[in-house]
Amino acid sequence: MFQKGLKNIVAVQTHIASVDGDSGTLQYRGVPVAQAIHSRSFEELAFFMWEGRFLARDELEQFTGQFNYHRELPEHIQQLIRLLPAELPLMDGLRTTISAYSTDIFNRLPGREQAIALTAAMPAIIASLYRQKHGLRPIPSNTDLGHTANFLWLLTGILPKQVHIDALGTYLKLTMEHGMNASTFAARVTISTESDLTAAVTSALGTMKGPLHGGAPSGVIDLLEEIAVPDHIRSVVLNKLQQGAKIMGFGHRIYRTADPRSVLLREKCLELQAHDPWLDLAVQAEEEITELLAEHKPGRQLHTNVEFYAAAVMRAIQLPPELFTPVFSAARSVGWCAHALEQLEDNVIFRPQSEYIGS
Ligand SMILES: CC(C)(COP(=O)(O)OP(=O)(O)OC[C@H]1O[C@@H](n2cnc3c(N)ncnc32)[C@H](O)[C@@H]1OP(=O)(O)O)[C@@H](O)C(=O)NCCC(=O)NCCS
Known part of the structure; x- marks a missing residue:
């Protein structure tokens, strides 16, 4: 087989x-x-x-x-x-x-x-x-x-x-x-x-x-930098989806629900830097992108993977x-x-x- x-x-x-x-x-x-x-x-x-x-x-x-x-x-x-x-x-x-x-x-x-x-x-x-x-x-x-x-x-x-x-x-x-x-x-x-x-x-x-495995967190930073402000989340992501691109930090071969590591890292991020604009953008982007993916890729169960909040942690502790x-x-x-x-x-x-x- x-x-x-x-x-x-x-x-x-x-x-x-x-x-x-x-x-x-x-x-x-x-x-x-x-x-x-x-x-x-x-x-x-x-x-x-x-x-x-x-x-x-x-x-x-x-x-x-x-x-x-x-x-x-x-x-x-x-x-x-x-x-x-x-x-x-x-x-x-x-x-x-x-x-x-x-x-x-x-x-x-x-x-x-x-x-x-x-x-x-x-x-x-x-x-x-x-x-x-x-x-x-x-x-x-x-x-x-x-x-x-x-x-x-x-x-x-x-x-x-x-x-x-x-x-x-x-x-x-x-x-x-x-x-x-x-x-x-x-x-x-x-x-x-x-x-x-x-x-x-x-x-x-x-x-x-490879970017489909360990190379994803820097792709998440690129994505969030491209988005820059919450108002751009929808247009940037829709544009990528129309071009058939994958949204970095989302989707997982195994998880069909939230990645438990992403949930724990999200908590750590929120503890780290309350009211950091970049982190606020990450949290809002997670919400909106999850909805957009559900709309455009119905039934695929695409949620944040560990790389999404890994990028946020690395950024918060100032690692490039x-x-x-x-x-x-x-x-x-x-x-x-x-x-x-x-x-x-x-x-x-x-x-x-x-x-x-x-x-
Ligand atoms: C992680 C990943 C490779 C898993 O891939 P997979 O299990 O083989 O899933 P598939 O690539 O078969 O995806 C299934 C469907 O969901 C879509 N999809 C999966 N991840 C997606 C993403 N991040 N953005 C947009 N669409 C996505 C695929 O295009 C496919 O759609 P189709 O059925 O219309 O062809 C994939 O989700 C991905 O490339 N994610 C982005 C890179 C990333 O964050 N990697 C870190 C992993 S920890």
Whole structure:
């Protein structure tokens, strides 16, 4: 049987996350996402995703210590970053740098420490690439800060405000895993050949770059900037629909109701910046565009996806659009590694069939 885009085909059985598109629910290892992320750091939640249990109190220090250790980039990675041209898009730089990432722990079979190393290195790589692109020197990690706060520190060199750490932390935790999305599937396909974890994450990064997956939040900013004032929402969106264009930040392959991550991020945005005109525009645009899509695409159930409010959070914490997809990747690294390791527990190489329809 052929199904374009493998739509509705179950390609994998997993214990990591369940995404119910009809009820709009997301669970991480059986725990509703709102509950799983509440009062937990990025590192604690990553451990849960990789190991299927929460850290015991006496394990926390050692685990976060491993994260801190792997924030320091190996010398050959720092050299490689310095060689990359400033005009290279950040996602290309990130994919190239991760593909070269190795240390002695990568001489073994894929395991949790490699997952920590790749996930912990990603913010440092992104920040170094970003700063180099803008003529700034890389900043060493701040050992007093956790993963999320240190990410902001590495980018800006300024001690971040707690509200900004919370907002970015919410985004990173909400997007670290989401079932069989395209990039996670790419990671599983790669590791299923018994390739290595670095190769699996590199494949995932190449897949994440596309605008139909990880590239959407900057498209949302473009859309809202084009709209500019609430009075233009209708005309801008109708014009796009008439040209057959997709409205960025709306629609989802799985969710047929509001994306639960978008709902939680919307709450965080409203907490962050009451009465911010740009945020008010986003809230009003969500309402009007949902109505327009219902009118022009009846029965398709098109609502905001996580990218819509992700764009708003990033904008509120003053991260520029060029960082959106790299930051999303830094979060999703947790899910990619979790799935790659799960694939190896009971591996069969992915090798679907193609149907020849040529002459
Ligand atoms: C995410 C996405 C790729 C899911 O695609 P999908 O499940 O394959 O859904 P389809 O592309 O088959 O869409 C079904 C119908 O809804 C329409 N549709 C879906 N998303 C739409 C959008 N954002 N704007 C306008 N129409 C949309 C399609 O044109 C199609 O209409 P048709 O039946 O008249 O051909 C798609 O909704 C999209 O491109 N959204 C915009 C990009 C985006 O926000 N990506 C981030 C995802 S987290």
